[in-house]
Every structure is written in C-alpha cells, then in structure tokens.
Amino acid sequence: MKINHSRLWSWLVAILILAVVxxxxxxxxxxxWQGIVINVGIFIILTVSLNLSNGFTGVFSLGQIxxxxxxxxxxxxxxxxLREKAEYLPRLPAWLAGVHFxxxxxxxxxxxxxxxxxxxxxxALVALLVGLVLMRxxxxxxxxxxxxxxxxxxxxxFNADDFTRGSRxxxxxxxxxxxxxxxxWAVLAIYVVWRIKFSSFGRTMFAQREDRAAAQxxxxxTMPPRLLAFVVSxxxxxxxxxxxxxxxxxxxxTVFYFDLTFRVVTMLVLGGMGSVSGSVIGxxxxxALAEILRRIEDVNQLYGLSGVVLAVIFILIIVFRREGLLxxxxxxxxxxWQKGGANQSAVISEQ
Amino acid sequence: xxxxxxxxxxxxxxxxIGSLYALMAVGLAMVFGILRLINFAHGDMMMIAAYIAAFxxxxxxxxxxxxxxxxGGTVAVGMLTERVAYRPLRGAPDVALxxxxxxxxxxxxxxxxxxxxxxxxxxxxxxxxxEVLSGAVALGPLTVSxxxxxxxxxxxxxxxxxxxxxxxxxxxxxxxxxxxDLVAARLVGIKINRVVTSAFQIAAALAAxxxxxxxxxxxxxxxxxxxxxxxxAFIAAVIGGFGSIAGAVLGGFVLGALEVLLTxxxxxxxxxxxxxxxxxxxxxxxxxxxxYRDAFVFVALILMLLxxxxxxxxxxxxxx
Numbered sequence: 001m002k003i004n005h006s007r008l009w010s011w012l013v014a015i016l017i018l019a020v021v022x023x024x025x026x027x028x029x030x031x032x033w034q035g036i037v038i039n040v041g042i043f044i045i046l047t048v049s050l051n052l053s054n055g056f057t058g059v060f061s062l063g064q065i066x067x068x069x070x071x072x073x074x075x076x077x078x079x080x081x082l083r084e085k086a087e088y089l090p091r092l093p094a095w096l097a098g099v100h101f102x103x104x105x106x107x108x109x110x111x112x113x114x115x116x117x118x119x120x121x122x123x124a125l126v127a128l129l130v131g132l133v134l135m136r137x138x139x140x141x142x143x144x145x146x147x148x149x150x151x152x153x154x155x156x157x158f159n160a161d162d163f164t165r166g167s168r169x170x171x172x173x174x175x176x177x178x179x180x181x182x183x184x185w186a187v188l189a190i191y192v193v194w195r196i197k198f199s200s201f202g203r204t205m206f207a208q209r210e211d212r213a214a215a216q217x218x219x220x221x222t223m224p225p226r227l228l229a230f231v232v233s234x235x236x237x238x239x240x241x242x243x244x245x246x247x248x249x250x251x252x253x254t255v256f257y258f259d260l261t262f263r264v265v266t267m268l269v270l271g272g273m274g275s276v277s278g279s280v281i282g283x284x285x286x287x288a289l290a291e292i293l294r295r296i297e298d299v300n301q302l303y304g305l306s307g308v309v310l311a312v313i314f315i316l317i318i319v320f321r322r323e324g325l326l327x328x329x330x331x332x333x334x335x336x337w338q339k340g341g342a343n344q345s346a347v348i349s350e351q
Numbered sequence: 352x353x354x355x356x357x358x359x360x361x362x363x364x365x366x367x368i369g370s371l372y373a374l375m376a377v378g379l380a381m382v383f384g385i386l387r388l389i390n391f392a393h394g395d396m397m398m399i400a401a402y403i404a405a406f407x408x409x410x411x412x413x414x415x416x417x418x419x420x421x422x423g424g425t426v427a428v429g430m431l432t433e434r435v436a437y438r439p440l441r442g443a444p445d446v447a448l449x450x451x452x453x454x455x456x457x458x459x460x461x462x463x464x465x466x467x468x469x470x471x472x473x474x475x476x477x478x479x480x481x482e483v484l485s486g487a488v489a490l491g492p493l494t495v496s497x498x499x500x501x502x503x504x505x506x507x508x509x510x511x512x513x514x515x516x517x518x519x520x521x522x523x524x525x526x527x528x529x530x531x532d533l534v535a536a537r538l539v540g541i542k543i544n545r546v547v548t549s550a551f552q553i554a555a556a557l558a559a560x561x562x563x564x565x566x567x568x569x570x571x572x573x574x575x576x577x578x579x580x581x582x583x584a585f586i587a588a589v590i591g592g593f594g595s596i597a598g599a600v601l602g603g604f605v606l607g608a609l610e611v612l613l614t615x616x617x618x619x620x621x622x623x624x625x626x627x628x629x630x631x632x633x634x635x636x637x638x639x640x641x642x643y644r645d646a647f648v649f650v651a652l653i654l655m656l657l658x659x660x661x662x663x664x665x666x667x668x669x670x671x
Contacts, residue, residue, distance in 0.1 A: 060446045137656055140389045140445050144585050145656050148649035151582060155646040258578065262457055269450065303468050304574075307461025315454035319439045322447055 014333060015187060022179050034179060038247055040287055041182035045189045045240040047267045047279040052193045053233035055273035055328075056202060057226050058209030059138060062261055063130075063146030064237050066153035067123050069256035071238025072245035073157060073164055074119030076173045079112055079246065084172045091162040102174065112176040112246065120238040127234030128227070135226040138212075150261065157253040164253070171250035177243045185243060189236045194276050196232065197330075201225055206274065206328065263290075266314050274328030281325060286310065356492055357622060361615045367499035369607025370506025373600045374561040375584035376591065377513065378554030380599035383588070384530030385550055388437060388448040392455035394581025396555050397562035400425040401478065401572045402463055404563050408479045417481075422559050428459070429555025430548060438544070456577075463574040475573050478566045485567070502564045509557060510600055517596060522549055530594060579645075586652045592662025601663060609651065613644045 025034060046068065054060050077089070081102045085092065101111035101118075134145050157164050164170060196202045204225040208215040212222060245251060263286070271282025293306030317324060375393065382390045403424040407417035436451045467474065487496045517523035522545075529536040529546045537543055565580060566572050583606060591602025617640040620632030655662070 058446075060449070133653065133657065137660075140387075140449050141656050141660065143446070143449055144389065144589070145653050147582065148586075148652050152646045152649050155643060159642045262453060265450070265453070301468065302465060304461040304464030304466075308458055308465060311454045311457035311461065315436050315451055315458070318447055318451045318454065319436070322443065 010333060011191070018183065018187070022183055026179055036287070036291070038177065038179060038182050040283060041179075041186040042240050042244050042247070043264065043267060043283045043287060044186045044280055045182075045236055045243070046264045047271070047283050048186075048189050048193050048276055049233040049236035049240070050264055050268050051271075051273065051276065051279045052196065052236075053229045055268060055275070055279075056197065056205040056209065057229045058273075059135060059226055059230075060140075060143045061134075061146040061230065061233075062143050062265075063134075063149035063153075064233065065256050065261045065264070066150040067127060067234040067237040068241035068244070068260075069153055069157060069253065070123045070126065071116075071119050071241030072251065072256065073170065073241075074122060074238070075112075075115040075242035076170060076245045077163060078115035078118060079174055079176070080172070081174070088165065088170075088172060089163070093162075096163075109176050112174075112181075116239055116242040119242055120235045123238035123241075124231050124235040127231045131227045131230040131234075135223060135230060150257070154253050154257060157256075167252060169250050169252050173245055173249040175246060175249050177247035182243055182247075185236075185239050189239070190276060190280070192232065192236075194330075196229075197274075197276060201228055205229055209274075262311075266310060269314065269324055270317055272324030272326035272328065275324070275326035275330055277331040277333070278324055278326035278329075289313075354622070357615075359493060361611050363493070363495055363499055363503075365608045365611035366604070367502040367607075368610060369604035370503050370510075371561050371564055371580075371603075372583055372587045372606050373510060373603025374506055374557045375580055376587035376599035376603045377510065377596055378557045379581075379584050379588045380591070380594055380596055381526070381530075381550045382554050384594040384596070385526065385533065385547055386437065386441075386448065387445055388452060389445075389585070390554070391449065391452040391581065392432060392459060393452075393554065393558055393584065394577025394579075395456045395459040396425055396429055396558040396577070397565060397580060398463065398572070398574060398577040399428050399459060400559035400562035401566035401576065402467075402476075404566065405476055405478055405572055408481060414481045414483065418563070421563060422556055425559035425562070426552050426555045429551045429558075432459075433548060433551040438547070460574045460577075467574075475571055477571050478569070480567045480570070484564075498564065498567055505560055505564065509560060513553070513557075513596070516553075522546070526550060583648070586648060586655075588662075589652055589655055590662055592664040595662070595664045598662050598664035605663075606648070610644060610648060613647055614641050617641050 022037070025037060046064075050061075050064050053064065077092075077096065078099060078101045080089070080100065082098075082100045085097060085100065089097075101115040102109075103111040130149060134142060134149070137145055158167055160166070196205075201224075204215070204220045205228075207220055208222050208225060216222065241256070248255075267282040267286045268279060269282075270285060271278030271280070290306055290310065293309055297303055297305045375397065378396075379390060379393050382388055382393075400421050404417055404421040407420045408414070412420070432455045436455045437448060440448050440451055464474065467476070484498050484501055487494045488500070489495075517527055525536065525541040526546050526549065528539075528541060529543060533543065536546075561580070562577075565576070569576065584603075587602035587606040588599045589602070590605050591598030591600070616632070617636040617638045620629050620634075620636065621638060623629035623632065
C-alpha cells in the first residue's frame with residue numbers, strides 16, 4: 001500500500017495539537033475541566049464505536065451499553081487489589097479471587113492496561129456470539145432484540161451477587177483513568193473506525209446499508225461486514241466501560257441502562273450516522289448543551305428540564321434533518337495540508 | 352389438596368397479568384400494523400395515565416370521574432405525539448420512526464418529572480388505590496384479589512369490544528385495510544390520517560386502562576414505570592405476530608402464562624412434600640432462579656425473532 005505522507009502528517013499534527021492542549025489542561029490543575037474533558041473522551045469512544053456498528057451498517061443496535069457494562073465490571077473485578085477483593089467480593093471463585101491486576105511498571109499501571117484489554121477482548125468474544133445470532137435480523141427487530149440483550153445483561157449484573165455485588169454499589173475501584181488514558185484510547189478508536197470506513201470492508205458496510213439487495217447482487221455478503229462492525233464496536237465500547245469504571249470508581253448496574261443508551265444515540269444522530277467527525281461534533285455539542293442545562297436545572301431545581309430539551313432537539317433532528325449535521329460525510333482534516341486542500345470545500349465526501 | 356389450589360391461583364395470576372400485557376400489546380400491534388412503527392413511547396402513555404389518575408384520585412374525585420379524565424388526558428397526549436413526532440415522518444425509514452418514539456418517551460418521562468417538580472411533589476408517588484380495586488374476595492376455597500378480577504374482566508370486555516369494532520364498523524374495517532396495504536387503502540379512498548389518529552386514540556385508551564391497573568398493583572408510580580411493561584408488550588406482540596391484533600392478545604396471555612410459570616415452577620420444590628420430586632425441583636429449579644425471570648423472557652423473545660419472526664398468528668411478510 002502506498003503511504004500517503006501528507007495524510008500521515010495531518011494525523012500527527014492533529015495528535016500533537018491535542019497532546020499540547022491536554023498537557024496544558026493537566027498543568028492548569030482545573031479539576032472541573034479535566035473531568036469534563038475525560039467525559040468527552042469517553043463519550044467520543046462510545047459514540048464513534050456506536051457509529052461503526054449502527055451508522056455504518058444501518059443495523060440499529062440498542063444493546064451497546066450492555067457491552068460497556070460488561071467491560072466496566074469485568075475490568076474492575078480484575079484490577080481490584082487483593083485486600084479490597086477479600087473485603088468487598090468475598091465469594092468470588094478461587095481462580096478469580098487470586099487475580100489482581102494492580103501492578104505497575106515504574107509509574108505505568110500495566111495491570112490496568114492489561115485488565116482493560118482482557119475485559120474488552122472477552123466482551124468482543126461475547127459480541128461475536130451475540131452478533132452471530134442477532135445480526136441475522138434487520139430493521140426494527142434488531143433494535144428490539146438488542147434492547148433485550150441490554151435487559152439480559154442488567155438482570156445478570158443485578159443477580160450475580162458474587163461477582164458484581166448485585167444492586168449494591170461496586171466501589172473502591174482504583175482511579176487509574178486520567179486524561180491521557182482516555183484520549184489515547186479515543187484517538188485509537190477514531191483512527192481505527194476511520195480506517196475501517198475507508199477500507200473495502202467499510203465500503204461493503206455502507207453498500208449493504210444503502211441497498212441490501214443490490215449489494216448482494218454484486219456479491220457482497222451481509223453478515224461479515226455487520227459482524228466485524230459489531231465486534232469491533234463492542235471492543236471499544238467495553239474499553240470505554242473500563243475507563244469509565246476507573247474514572248467514577250463506584251457504580252451500579254443502573255448506570256449502564258437506557259438513559260446512557262439514549263444519550264449516546266442522541267450524539268450519534270446529531271452528528272450523522274456514518275460520519276466519524278460528525279460523532280465527535282455530536283459529542284461536543286450534546287455535552288456542552290447538557291452541561292449548561294444541568295446548571296440551570298440545579299440552580300432552579302427543575303429536574304427533568306435538560307432531559308426534555310435534549311429529547312425535543314432529538315425529535316427535531318429526526319423530523320427535519322434525519323441525516324444529522326454531516327450525514328455520512330467527513331470533515332477532511334487529514335487533507336488540509338494536502339496541495340490545494342485549502343481550496344477544496346470545507347466538507348467533502350470521500351465516498 | 353393444596354397443590355391444586357396453588358395451581359388454580361397461578362392460573363388466575365397468569366390470566367390477570369396476561370390481560371394487562373394483552374391490553375398493552377394490542378395498542379402496539381395496531382399502530383405497528385398501519386405505520387410500521389414500534390411505538391416505544393407506548394409504555395409512557397401508561398405512565399401518563401397513572402399520573403393523571405393519581406392526581407385526580409388524590410383530589411378526592413370519584414373513581415368514574417377520575418377514569419374519564421384519565422382516558423381523555425391520555426388520548427389527548429397520544430394524539431398530540433402522533434401529530435408532532437410521527438406524522439411528519441410518514442414514509443421515512445422504520446428506524447427514524449423508532450428513534451422518534453424514543454425521543455417522545457424521553458420527553459414524556461422528563462416532562463412528568465418536571466411537572467411533578469413544579470407541583471412540589473416527590474418523584475415517587477404512592478398511588479391512592481380506589482376502594483373497588485383493593486382487597487380480596489373469597490371464591491370458594493380460593494382468595495382472589497379484586498384487582499385480578501377487574502384486570503381480567505376489563506381485559507376481556509375491552510378486547511371483545513375492540514374485536515367487534517375492527518370487524519363490524521367502517522372505521523375498524525378501514526383500519527384493517529390500512530394495515531393490510533396502506534397504498535391500496537388510500538387508493539380506495541380511505542382517509543389514512545383519520546385511521547392513524549383513531550389507532551393512536553384506541554392504543555392510548557387501552558394503555559390508560561392498563562396503566563391504572565398496573566399502578567394499583569405496584570402501589571406507587573414514578574416517571575420510568577412504563578419502560579419494563581412496554582418491553583413486555585413488545586415480547587407479547589412478537590410472540591403473537593407483530594401487527595396482528597388477535598396475535599397480540601394471544602401473545603399477551605402466553606407471556607403472562609410464561610412469566611407465572613417461570614415464577615411458580617422454581618418455588619415448587621419448597622411447596623411439595625419432601626421426596627425425590629421435591630429434590631429434583633430444588634436442584635434444577637431453585638427458587639433463586641426466579642430473579643432471572645426477565646432474562647429468560649428476553650431470551651425467549653430473541654429465540655422467537657430468530658425461529659419464527661412472524662409469530663404464532665402473524666401474517667407472512669418478507670423482511671429485508
């Protein structure tokens with residue numbers, strides 16, 4: 001494959017700018033803004049991977065947050081130090097009770113990284129099995145069936161007391177997650193999904209989304225691209241779950257349910273189903289709006305206000321601009337340094 | 352023979368819960384049949400009805416008046432959602448309609464939260480159960496709660512009424528025609544908007560009745576109470592065959608029976624006289640399984656979607 005140097009440079013420059021911004025934020029010591037930026041990063045991972053599974057393939061899954069929950073609980077059980085494990089999860093089976101991924105290599109929490117990877121890989125395996133069954137369905141039946149998956153995950157988390165403490169809060173998770181962890185994973189997720197979009201696999205995803213019969217007629221199988229999207233999406237969603245767990249440090253199964261699903265779906269639909277840069281913009285806009293509304297809500301004790309406003313905006317988008325802000329197009333930031341890049345229109349399609 | 356009474360009791364439970372599911376599922380199926388919309392906000396219609404009823408009964412209005420207000424209010428909300436969030440999407444992809452109904456659900460839930468907040472009420476409201484719906488009556492050796500009797504009879508009366516409506520009246524017939532083929536129905540002069548509006552009205556009214564009964568049963572209401580019932584109603588509708596009214600009724604009762612079985616069977620080991628049979632139940636169906644009931648129900652849903660996506664009574668249609 002020919003390496004396109006100008007694009008590579010664009011990615012590097014973008015990452016460098018991001019790193020400088022993060023370093024400045026880290027140095028400023030503003031805990032509030034650091035928290036916001038960590039949340040933005042986690043939601044970017046969630047939305048970009050939801051875009052891969054739902055936006056690219058058109059198979060609307062509502063169960064992704066179930067993968068997030070599994071990733072969160074899985075990695076948190078793995079990283080919990082021995083003493084906390086004995087105290088909070090006394091009935092863990094022996095093979096799990098002795099495991100503690102809380103070791104460091106120098107200042108680097110290698111255990112956390114391994115726990116995240118192991119949890120995410122296991123979740124990807126679950127997604128493969130679930131996907132083999134569910135990706136056969138289409139249209140609204142997928143939505144209902146995947147919602148069923150979300151409910152099943154929740155019921156299991158609530159009842160598997162020995163592993164999850166059931167409905168009681170799972171707490172005392174070590175707060176490993178910081179700006180760097182989140183944003184390295186976020187950049188990786190964006191990069192992978194972006195590369196998938198412009199790969200031949202990505203094109204088959206879009207092809208069977210646009211016209212399944214026509215795609216099949218020219219020899220594109222439906223299952224492989226759908227399954228690939230579903231599994232990769234589940235992997236990154238589980239990573240986001242792990243990051244989230246080690247950020248908020250205490251959580252219960254209720255966190256990972258429909259409210260969060262709807263929040264991420266709103267970000268996806270606002271940005272545009274099929275657009276990676278759209279997802280990033282969607283996250284930024286919804287987060288900013290939600291934060292402002294939350295302030296108003298708290299000051300005036302008008303709980304429910306932010307939910308109403310966000311949902312009304314969501315309906316307005318669905319009714320008046322169904323393709324969201326960008327549709328399937330991208331902001332070609334990786335072409336801005338290309339010859340004539342500045343002369344091209346700001347938003348172009350690469351398809 | 353206490354075991355027979357136990358079984359009979361469970362049958363009554365199954366019929367009563369089944370009729371609630373049937374009432375909900377029929378509303379979903381009617382709207383789905385015509386618009387191909389899985390109306391996720393249907394459970395929130397139920398919730399709205401419960402709140403209106405709670406406020407009306409809380410203001411010491413007599414039950415019939417409260418029920419009329421509840422029906423009127425819920426039907427009005429149902430029509431409004433159709434007009435605002437679904438009608439502009441006529442002809443849009445299925446997923447857009449589904450997403451819009453998610454949005455409607457969120458507006459209704461958070462709106463209710465906001466309104467109770469403005470009225471200085473707590474989030475969780477104890478439901479003021481009316482006299483006729485509380486307590487139990489003795490039927491021979493059985494004690495049956497009044498609520499179960501009312502649920503079952505309300506379900507039967509409303510569903511029979513609905514059947515008569517869709518088979519004997521012009522509007523009902525045009526509704527079935529639209530569900531069969533929307534374009535052809537329009538060609539023969541059926542006013543689609545009128546049909547859709549009536550479908551939403553009927554669905555909302557049925558959900559309102561289910562909501563009232565559900566609230567009495569639960570004893571308390573909150574803005575999120577519609578979520579699980581609407582999922583159950585989906586399952587009922589899928590079991591019966593989505594889009595078919597008779598199928599939805601059947602699916603409701605099948606689901607009720609399934610749930611009661613899943614609750615009753617695991618507990619059986621503790622009830623039976625000690626012996627090998629009781630031991631069998633205790634080993635393979637311990638009562639702790641009961642808490643996994645919803646998971647089993649959803650596994651059943653997924654199996655149903657895969658193996659028989661058209662349900663028991665559904666019409667044969669090729670899905671893309």
